Amino acid sequence: MNVYSLARKEIRSSLPSALVFLVVIFGCQIYVHGKQDNWDALGVLLPAVIVPMLLLPIWAMIVMYRLFSMEWRSNAIYLLLPLPIRGWQFITAKLVGMLSGWLLVVVAGGISALFLVRETIDRITASINSLSMIVVFSLLGLLVLTLLLSIIVVFAYLSSRLVRRFRFACYFLLLILTLWGLLELSTAIASATQWLPSLQIDAPEAGVISLRSSVFLAQMFFAAGLFYLCAWIYDAKLEVK
Amino acid sequence: MYIDFHKPQPIYLQMIDEIKRSLARGELQPGEKIPSQRERAQVSRINPNTVQRAYREMEAIGLTVTVRGQGTFITTDMSVLNKVRDEMTNQAIHTFIEEMSALGYCSEEIQAAVQDYMTNVGTKED
Amino acid sequence: MRNEPLLLELQQVRKQYGTTQALNGVSVKISSGVIVGFLGQNGCGKTTLFDVIAGISRPTSGEVRIQGRKPSHRTKAMIAYMADRDFLYGWMTVGQIVDFYASFCSDWDEDRADAFMHSLALDPSDHISSLSKGFRARIKMLLALSRKAPLVLLDEPFTGVDPISKDLIVSSMMHTFQFGEQTILLSTHGTAGIDLLMDEIVLMKKGAIALHDTTERLRTELGGAISNIWREAAL
Numbered sequence: 054m055n056v057y058s059l060a061r062k063e064i065r066s067s068l069p070s071a072l073v074f075l076v077v078i079f080g081c082q083i084y085v086h087g088k089q090d091n092w093d094a095l096g097v098l099l100p101a102v103i104v105p106m107l108l109l110p111i112w113a114m115i116v117m118y119r120l121f122s123m124e125w126r127s128n129a130i131y132l133l134l135p136l137p138i139r140g141w142q143f144i145t146a147k148l149v150g151m152l153s154g155w156l157l158v159v160v161a162g163g164i165s166a167l168f169l170v171r172e173t174i175d176r177i178t179a180s181i182n183s184l185s186m187i188v189v190f191s192l193l194g195l196l197v198l199t200l201l202l203s204i205i206v207v208f209a210y211l212s213s214r215l216v217r218r219f220r221f222a223c224y225f226l227l228l229i230l231t232l233w234g235l236l237e238l239s240t241a242i243a244s245a246t247q248w249l250p251s252l253q254i255d256a257p258e259a260g261v262i263s264l265r266s267s268v269f270l271a272q273m274f275f276a277a278g279l280f281y282l283c284a285w286i287y288d289a290k291l292e293v294k
Numbered sequence: 295m296y297i298d299f300h301k302p303q304p305i306y307l308q309m310i311d312e313i314k315r316s317l318a319r320g321e322l323q324p325g326e327k328i329p330s331q332r333e334r335a336q337v338s339r340i341n342p343n344t345v346q347r348a349y350r351e352m353e354a355i356g357l358t359v360t361v362r363g364q365g366t367f368i369t370t371d372m373s374v375l376n377k378v379r380d381e382m383t384n385q386a387i388h389t390f391i392e393e394m395s396a397l398g399y400c401s402e403e404i405q406a407a408v409q410d411y412m413t414n415v416g417t418k419e420d
Numbered sequence: 421m422r423n424e425p426l427l428l429e430l431q432q433v434r435k436q437y438g439t440t441q442a443l444n445g446v447s448v449k450i451s452s453g454v455i456v457g458f459l460g461q462n463g464c465g466k467t468t469l470f471d472v473i474a475g476i477s478r479p480t481s482g483e484v485r486i487q488g489r490k491p492s493h494r495t496k497a498m499i500a501y502m503a504d505r506d507f508l509y510g511w512m513t514v515g516q517i518v519d520f521y522a523s524f525c526s527d528w529d530e531d532r533a534d535a536f537m538h539s540l541a542l543d544p545s546d547h548i549s550s551l552s553k554g555f556r557a558r559i560k561m562l563l564a565l566s567r568k569a570p571l572v573l574l575d576e577p578f579t580g581v582d583p584i585s586k587d588l589i590v591s592s593m594m595h596t597f598q599f600g601e602q603t604i605l606l607s608t609h610g611t612a613g614i615d616l617l618m619d620e621i622v623l624m625k626k627g628a629i630a631l632h633d634t635t636e637r638l639r640t641e642l643g644g645a646i647s648n649i650w651r652e653a654a655l
Contacts, residue, residue, distance in 0.1 A: 128503075128505040131476075132503075132508065132521070217437065288493065294477065302639055303639075336591045341455055341635075
C-alpha cells in the first residue's frame with residue numbers, strides 16, 4: 054500500500070522528464086531519417102538508437118537526483134519522514150517511478166527506431182546472425198546499468214544529507230568514489246572470471262554469455278548492497294534538517 | 295455562551311458559576327437540556343478535559359442529571375436549585391459587605407446606604 | 421502530573437547542530453489524554469523538540485520514549501506530526517493530498533475526514549498551490565485530526581493564520597479530541613486564549629524547559645493572567 058501510493062506520485066514526477074528525453078530521441082531520429090541516404094547501417098543506428106540508449110543511464114541518474122532533492126527542496130520531507138514509511142519502500146517507489154519513465158523511453162524510442170531502420174534492417178541482419186539476442190542482452194545490460202547508477206545516486210544523495218555543510222560537494226565526491234569503486238569491482242570480477250580458464254575455453258557461444266551474466270550478477274549484488282545501505286540510512290540516520 | 299475567564303479561579307469552577315448565574319437569572323430553566331460536553335468544548339473553545347471536570351462536578355453536587363443517550367439536563371429537584379440560589383445570593387452579599395467594610399463602613403452604615411440607594415436609584419431600574 | 425498512564429518521556433535530551441546547542445538537556449514527562457502547550461520564543465528549541473519526538477531528528481544524547489518505545493517506524497505510526505513548514509505538494513489537489521496521506525495511516529477515519537472537509541470549508545478539487553496560508557493550515561489540521569493517533573504534534577498551527585481559520589481549527593480540535601485516548605502537544609509563541617485550551621503548559625528557553633505545570637495551577641499563581649507567564653519566565 055505504501056509503495057503503491059508513493060510510486061504513483063513518483064511516476065507522475067518522473068514522466069515529464071521522460072517525455073522531454075523522448076522528444077530529444079525523436080528529434081535525433083527525424084534528423085537521421087532526413088539524411089539516411091548518405092549513411093551506412095552503423096551511421097543510422099549510432100545517432101538514432103545506440104547513443105540515445107547509452108544516454109539513458111545518465112538520464113536516470115539526473116531523474117533520481119531530482120526525485121530525491123525535490124522532496125527536500127519543497128519541504129515535502131516534513132510530510133513523508135514522520136509517516137511510518139520504511140526506507141526500502143521510499144527508495145523502491147522512487148526506482149519504480151524512474152523505471153516507468155525508462156520503460157516509456159525504451160519502448161517508444163525502440164518502436165520508432167524499428168520504424169526508422171526497417172529499410173536498413175536487412176543489411177544489418179545480414180552481417181549479424183542473432184540480432185534479437187543482442188538486443189535483449191543490450192537492454193538487460195542497460196537496465197542493470199541504469200539501476201546500478203541510480204542506486205549509486207541515491208546512496209550519494211542520502212549520505213550527503215547526513216552532513217550539514219558542503220552537501221553538494223559531498224554528494225559529488227561520493228558519487229565519483231562509488232563509481233570508481235564499482236569500476237574497480239567490475240574489473241576485479243572480470244579478471245577473476247578470466248582466471249578460470251575452463252569456463253572460457255571449453256564453452257562456445259553460450260559460455261561467453263554466461264560469463265557476462267556473472268558480471269551482471271556481481272553488479273546486481275553491488276546494487277542490492279547499496280540499496281540495503283540506503284534503506285538503513287533512511288530508517289536510522291536521516292534527519293529533516 | 296461567552297465567559298470572561300480573567301479571574302484567578304479555576305476555569306471549571308467559573309463554568310459552573312456561569313451555569314448557576316444563568317439559573318438564578320432565569321435564563322436556564324429546571325429540567326432544561328444543556329449542551330453536551332463535546333458541543334460545549336467546541337463552541338466555547340475550552341479544553342475538553344476542563345469541560346468534563348465541570349460537568350462531573352455539577353453532577354456530583356446534584357445540579358445536573360445525565361440521562362444515558364439523551365444528554366445532560368438541569369435538575370428539577372427544587373431543593374438543590376433553591377440551595378444554589380441561596381448560595382449565589384450569599385456570595386453576592388458577602389462580596390458586597392467585604393468591599394464596604396474595606397471602605398470603612400460599619401454594619402448600620404451599610405444598611406442605611408443600601409436603603410438610600412434602593413429608594414433613589416434601585417427603583418428606577420425596574 | 422496526573423494519574424493517567426505515561427505516554428511520553430524524555431530524559432536529558434540534547435541536540436547539537438554543529439556548534440549550536442538546539443536542545444540542552446530536556447527532561448519531560450507527558451501523560452496520556454492531555455493537551456499541552458509548548459511556549460517559547462522563536463529559536464528556543466520547540467521545533468527541534470517536536471522533530472526529535474516525531475523521530476525525524478536524532479538526539480545527540482539522551483533518551484526519548486513514546487509508550488516505552490524508542491522512536492522508530494512503529495512510533496511514527498502512532499504520531500500525527502504537522503511541522504510548521506509548508507510541506508504540502510503544490511501540484512496536488514486537496515482531495516489528492518488527503519488520499520495520499522491517508523494511504524499511509526492505518527488509523528485513518530474516513531468519516532471524520534469527510535466531516536472536516538465540510539466543517540473547515542475545504543474543496544477537494546482545489547489545487548494546493550492556489551490556497552492561502554489559512555487554508556493550508558486547515559488541511560494540515562484535517563490530516564492530523566482525521567487520524568486516531570494517540571499522539572498529535574502540532575508545530576505552530578496558528579502562526580500566520582487568519583482569525584477565522586484559527587477559530588475553525590481550535591473548534592475542530594476541541595470537537596474531535598478523544599477523552600483519555602489522545603494527547604495533543606502544540607507549540608506557539610503567542611499566549612492569546614491558550615489558557616482555555618491547555619491542560620498543561622511547558623515553557624521553553626534556550627533549548628531547555630524553564631517551567632512545566634498545569635494551567636490551573638499557573639492561573640492561580642499568576643492571578644488569572646496567564647500571559648504574565650512571559651514575565652515570570654524572564655525572571
